[in-house]
Amino acid sequence: MNSTELSLWLNSSEANFSEEEDGEQHPFLTDAWLVPLFFSLIMLVGLVGNSLVIYVISKHRQMRTATNFYIANLAATDIIFLVCCVPFTATLYPLPGWIFGNFMCKFVAFLQQVTVQATCITLTAMSGDRCYITVYPLKSLRHRTPRVAMIVSVCIWIGSLILSTPILMYQRIEEGYWYGPRQYCMERFPSKTHERAFILYQFIAAYLLPVLTISFCYSMMVKRMGQPTVEPGDNNYQVNLLSERTISIRSKVSKMVVVIVLLFALCWGPIQIFVLFQSFYPNFRATYATYKIKTWANCMSYANSSINPIVYGFMGASFQKSFRKTFPFLYRHKVRDSSMASRTANAEIKFVPAEEGNNNHDAN
Template sequence: MSVLWSNVSASATRVMMDQMTTSSLPRPICYHESELEEEDPGYDRVLVQNIVGVVVPIFFGLIGILGLVGNSLVVIVVAANPGMRSTTNILIINLAIADLLFVLFCIPFTATDFVLPYWPFGNVWCKVVQYLIIVTACASVYTLVLMSLDRYLAVVHPIASMSVRTESHAFTAIWIVWIVILTSSIPALIIHGEYGEIRALNQSFPCALHSRDQSGSETETEALEIQTACRILPDANRPLFQVTFFLASYVVPLTLICGLYVCMLLRLWKGVRVSAESRRGRKRVTRLVLVVVGVFAICWCPIQVILVVKSLDMYPLSSGTIMLQIASHVLAYTNSCVNPILYAFLSDNFRKAFRKIIYCRSRQDQHNRLGPMTKTTRAASSGDIL
């Protein structure tokens, strides 16, 4: 899958000999994959295969489980506690839903694509998966843009924005973001697909396939190489698409976020007259949003850069570069499960709510509002409660 990754195994030639059990089909009598291609001297095939076959599924499995459980808890916590309803927390729910969809439609198919030498799910599902991966990735980052905009309004225009920062407006903004992303990502359905090649190997692979004809005599046929992958199709402009994806899903949103936070810092530098309680609440929420954005930027930067470089055919093949790409993939996907951990560390109310669910307290306890409402009513009215 080539939008959020270019299959590591596909960086080297991936070969699958035709070994179907039908008696009329030839069987391979010898197979030396190292003879199929000229490899970089620094490329250790055994090491890479061990990493791809063992390490990647383990890491992706852990990320998938943590992401599924953690983001589900976030949705349940906010939905089940009226005292936690705010514009910020509504956006946090949307971010958790986007991460959940990313975990469901990215992790299992990425792991499969890494481990298997072919794409087993067909052309239609290849297009759908690639499309959903782009949609969920963009939904996550542009939810962070909305969260930063919410913080900007709360800090720079605390009074005037109270009529704007409402639940209904938050839901409207979320719907607009999803509609725009779903529409603008349609080209991914067109340029992606299952791509395969069947070639004779007799020139570079001096080995024959052994079979019997109808008379029972043995015949030799040439070896076949079958390569299939879910990727950007050859007719498409891969560099243009990858650079556009990099700009639209990383550079532009993070630039907007940085601009909003610069404006906030300038406003705070000049000084804003607010109560100490309100200042503490806004500072706490703003810090949480800033940390979430920073973690996103760090997690996604390496793989975004690598994919752009690979699309320009400037990424060398070696054990080191392949392991770097694997590590970058793991780091990027870790972002889909790390946000609930950040909420638990940086928000007292989230931490209390997580404990209630994890330790299965009494029903009366579960329906109690979090924290003394006399202290949070004012924050909730301005959307600052977490």
């Protein structure tokens, strides 16, 4: 989906319904200032939150786990999206056309598609990772490492770049007219069949397939939750203790990942379904009412990039502890309670050999 088409969609529709004199000023609608203001808030919250997430993971060694590497990759995609895509989209509401040239037209649309695709694949990888650690809790201790997560993250970016290349063929500058001649950055297809095929491809690759894969992973997790935690043949007392010790932590991390995935599905679902409906419904007619619906759906999708750090802060216990260490002046009244909890946890873990404890730490 290409958000830059929003402004053109309204403008061209208005132009078809009204004939104005060449010299008349185009109307300054409410969304011309309200949407950029909302996007500015999204950028502020998203950049600060995601930057803090990456900083905390890189600063504290205990945070460099497999799951947190995926979270850092997710934060990186959000930052790139917020910096390279949101400001250009925001200008489309107060301005009547695209002013940044043909190169930026292709680059912004391509980068938006890459980051959205990378987000989808990263969420799928995170869900698969949680499924693996839930279904095979002991085997995963040997195979889930930060190094593997880093390699997977690099592959995600390479795959996203490849999957997003079609956008470069169809994105271009087009001449139009709305209260004077304008230039628009939009997708231009050889035929309606090509347009529908491309939109269907985007819907499947960037939304439907990841959501179905994630749903399958969590159905496997739910099925596994009712079964014994320790795999057959693992009768060692210390191994059993280690497995029981980590099951509650893994459950909390899995719940956090579930919330992140659900937020993605809810935030990106409306715009994906709307674009699909707009392209395939034969009687669809562009009006100002449908434009407002699409604007709301687009704002929902952009807001997703600023929500994830809030989820980490409320649901991620390890993130909360690391934030306290990094910014102790914000948590002075909680330092004593945190220290007592830490000593209690250390006392419990003494029963586990150092090597097993380290493996367990990497698994989370």
